[in-house]
Amino acid sequence: MDKELKQLIQTGEGYHFEFKESLDKSLIEEVCAFANSSGGKVLLGISDDGEIKGIRTDNKILSRIQDVLNRLEPKLNIKISVSDSIIIVDVPQGKEKPYGYSKGFFIRIGPNSQKLTRNEIVSFFQKEGRIRFDELENSKANFKRDFDKEAFIKFIELSNITPTIDHKFLLENLDCLLENGKLSNAGVLFFTKSTEFLLLQAKVVCVLYKGTEKLNILDKKDLYGNIIKNIEDAVMFVKRLTNIEYKIENLRREEIPEMPDIALREAIINAVCHRDYFEKGANVMIEIFDDRVKISNPVACLPGLLLQNLAQKAW
Numbered sequence: 001m002d003k004e005l006k007q008l009i010q011t012g013e014g015y016h017f018e019f020k021e022s023l024d025k026s027l028i029e030e031v032c033a034f035a036n037s038s039g040g041k042v043l044l045g046i047s048d049d050g051e052i053k054g055i056r057t058d059n060k061i062l063s064r065i066q067d068v069l070n071r072l073e074p075k076l077n078i079k080i081s082v083s084d085s086i087i088i089v090d091v092p093q094g095k096e097k098p099y100g101y102s103k104g105f106f107i108r109i110g111p112n113s114q115k116l117t118r119n120e121i122v123s124f125f126q127k128e129g130r131i132r133f134d135e136l137e138n139s140k141a142n143f144k145r146d147f148d149k150e151a152f153i154k155f156i157e158l159s160n161i162t163p164t165i166d167h168k169f170l171l172e173n174l175d176c177l178l179e180n181g182k183l184s185n186a187g188v189l190f191f192t193k194s195t196e197f198l199l200l201q202a203k204v205v206c207v208l209y210k211g212t213e214k215l216n217i218l219d220k221k222d223l224y225g226n227i228i229k230n231i232e233d234a235v236m237f238v239k240r241l242t243n244i245e246y247k248i249e250n251l252r253r254e255e256i257p258e259m260p261d262i263a264l265r266e267a268i269i270n271a272v273c274h275r276d277y278f279e280k281g282a283n284v285m286i287e288i289f290d291d292r293v294k295i296s297n298p299v300a301c302l303p304g305l306l307l308q309n310l311a312q313k314a315w
Contacts, residue, residue, distance in 0.1 A: 033113035054085030
């Protein structure tokens with residue numbers, strides 16, 4: 001078994017990987033889901049917890065697998081390979097979505113394959129022309145020039161990933177480095193020194209106003225760092241310019257921020273991570289007034305969901 005396959009198994013099941021101890025009827029569902037999503041691999045002979053069990057690899061079982069794959073409509077060129085006692089079914093992202101078989105349409109949601117309901121199928125058709133932004137190649141980025149090794153090391157530490165894992169392998173499996181050696185938009189967002197000339201819509205704008213209206217600006221900062229640095233710098237901007245109460249009991253002084261750190265960080269993370277990155281005309285805005293802090297991002301509500309109704313349910 002080659003080193004890359006061993007590392008893949010150690011990574012565990014996820015959005016792009018599915019383990020199966022044996023050949024069963026659900027194989028076609030996993031293949032269908034990968035074809036409708038971003039592609040992936042099904043490893044036969046591996047238990048759900050990553051234990052190598054092995055499977056027969058003779059022509060008879062390979063023929064059975066091919067018969068299963070032929071049930072997919074429309075047809076898709078799927079590669080089947082063998083490594084020791086493991087069978088790898090390599091499913092590319094389909095170019096003629098949606099793909100289905102006699103029991104319906106499936107899509108990958110996190111580490112699971114999920115059957116689409118009637119309304120989800122309609123929505124899938126509506127959105128099919130829209131490709132995942134984070135997986136697209138960033139034509140402006142140059143890996144040697146723009147890749148920030150310090151940002152990568154920090155990411156490794158925050159994620160509790162072993163530093164001995166091959167860096168190129170990890171970047172590829174995070175969909176940050178493409179087969180042609182170019183950075184994807186996700187790679188630019190997480191692992192570059194600056195996004196200023198690579199992704200204009202990744203900027204976070206922090207503003208302090210005098211009073212309660214947008215009339216007089218007292219302080220302003222544009223953040224162009226990677227996504228983790230932008231979040232950290234935005235949190236510090238707000239904390240620096242909002243009030244802190246000092247409470248002294250006994251011999252210790254307790255600092256109580258005007259806005260709870262957890263709530264502030266969560267709001268900024270949501271704004272940065274869930275913005276519509278296809279929208280280039282606006283940025284994440286963090287605005288501080290005398291009576292409030294406003295955090296907003298350019299994103300539309302899901303079809304059929306109105307902002308006023310969402311606010312009513314929240315309260």
